[in-house]
Amino acid sequence: MALIVQKYGGTSVATPERIKEVAKRVAAVHDRGDQIVVVVSAMGDATDDLISLAAKIAEKPSPREMDVLLSTGELVASALLAMALNHMGYKAISLSGAQAGIKTDSSFRKARISKVEARRIQKELAEGYIVIVAGFQGITDDMEITTLGRGGSDTSAVALAGALGAKVCERLTDTDGIYTADPRVVKEAKRVAELGYEEMLELATYGNKVMQPRAIELAQLYNVPIYVASSFNNNPGTLIHGDVSMEVRNKVKSVALDMDVAKITVVGVPDKPGIAAAIFVPLAKAGISVDTIVQNASINKITDLTFTVTRDQMAEAVKAIKLIARKIGAKDIASDNKLGKVSIVGTGMQNTPGFAARMFATLNENNINIELITTSEIRITCIIAEDRVKEAVKALHKAFEVELG
């Protein structure tokens, strides 16, 4: 008898019919003799509906009250799933974040889980119950309701799997696993059978929207295997775990793309100590999240500094940078929000030379100009014109076909 944690996303529980389908999948796990804890997201657009309701009341609703409001979406879905299982004759019980013992700090809208007090869940499991936990929410030590922000339900599921010592955290959604590239862009893209945590982290950070980096980091920390699959079919999915077999490691795993890139260049910056801090500390204070930073080699103690942000933050970033540029004596500011990113990811490239060369050559053969390059040990990213991104992904997928195989 193993303990399984399953997490179902919003589209998987979008309608009463879908909830009944999910109940059948959950029951099947119970029938084969395993214990199961299920984490659910809010039904379909429920969270968006609550957000627009709040927008009709206040432009900037209080984060504390937003969390009370938003937490109801997952409560509804969890109660309905428990009802569906009860109706099928199974012992099932829904638990709120508070009841499930998911303790968080008090950063409303983006709370971090501090600990999981799993006694109640363990008691219900021991009594033969299927336990349904409302995802995305927790409770502070002062009994305040919090939500976990983006990727919150995934984080709930991984945290519970870690605390309960589950065999696996199955993440069930409307897409089959992780692909060698976005199947909507590259028809030949294939499902990846397994990935290491670092590989999945790089993919998630560089444009693969299947999972938020946060849940993957937590899974890596507690060494919880995540199985990503579809709740709409029985196709095999992707296992994300720590001990990827050696042979599989020696490959490029996936080509990722990200269209949401804007670039800002501060031109003619005096190259002296503290200049980077002078630019980026005020940006951080203004709540602007800077992604890639590149500083050109300095000529006559003058350099250019380029960084990227998401497009919705570009206007604000430019505004902030104008003030800063004056103070530090920079000559000019240039910006471009028609950019995208293409990345190749895989632990294989860590010890094998030539991946970067092959990537640049492939882009060059296709007359795609590279604006910026950033790399990690297991990833190479090129920032290019937005309208060439899909072409680049297709070309790279083809160029690295053997590795992706």
Added chain:
Amino acid sequence: MALIVQKYGGTSVATPERIKEVAKRVAAVHDRGDQIVVVVSAMGDATDDLISLAAKIAEKPSPREMDVLLSTGELVASALLAMALNHMGYKAISLSGAQAGIKTDSSFRKARISKVEARRIQKELAEGYIVIVAGFQGITDDMEITTLGRGGSDTSAVALAGALGAKVCERLTDTDGIYTADPRVVKEAKRVAELGYEEMLELATYGNKVMQPRAIELAQLYNVPIYVASSFNNNPGTLIHGDVSMEVRNKVKSVALDMDVAKITVVGVPDKPGIAAAIFVPLAKAGISVDTIVQNASINKITDLTFTVTRDQMAEAVKAIKLIARKIGAKDIASDNKLGKVSIVGTGMQNTPGFAARMFATLNENNINIELITTSEIRITCIIAEDRVKEAVKALHKAFEVELG
């Protein structure tokens, strides 16, 4: 500085616009220097929508899960009202039943409040907050979410007012106070300025739908004055309290009607000890709630026994009675579900003779046949044909006009 508890019903908070209107009314209380705790119901049809969602999942949803589901309606309304007040610049905080310390037994769907642990509310009030409490819900000692059943939010409000020692519990809804008769039936009906608890209880039990008897009983127990008024205007309402002035007591307060009456007569019952128990114990066990019971004078040790039930329970009651009638040797069963009740209520009739005679004479003058009569110290009820009820209410309102004045 006084402490006021206000309760707003579903129509009062049905839309974001209505919630903003309610926020203004609440703010006005705070502005005049009083402390205020607000209890809210779910928005408009929210509870009905949740019930129909559950009906799509299971025919008989688990009561525990229904309570998790239904409790979300009041959470949403309370968070939105707190947001509206925050947006207006007021310190306001929403609390769930659990956070507000509303402890109940574990009878899901119809929980009874066992105690109110008001520390959290008192702390927030002391810090200058307007406290918004989600009505209709509580929590058991095992942290299980419960709902209070019919009239639940009224009960929450009265219980909080009692526990906090509030000056008054203001119940704000879409109707102005209590009238001398239903204004839809009797155009001349006037608002009653004040009523005793017993009078309101009799009215509520005999057809006035403004409040459930349960909340009134609780108010009487803790001597909490209830002020019933409209949230849609500033018209004066009705004060329900214990110390109604002597002069006001000497009157008929209101004429009530109830269309939901069915009558069953067990004909030719042997009149011997234990016969009433033989009939009514099995009915109670079948979950049938019997209202009025009348036993005719016995002739030759044979009598007729008549009782009334609500219409939706008639078929079940007749079925149960058929089995019982055979056992006790009754001759026949007769039933009629086309009946209604008309009642006059007022502590005035307690010490003054002639009210009953005048009521019967008025009905007789209008050729309305009386099927059954039941009385309490402060109420006289006649059960008559359904299609004569409105006529009877108008005639009685006219006949008792001086007292109603």
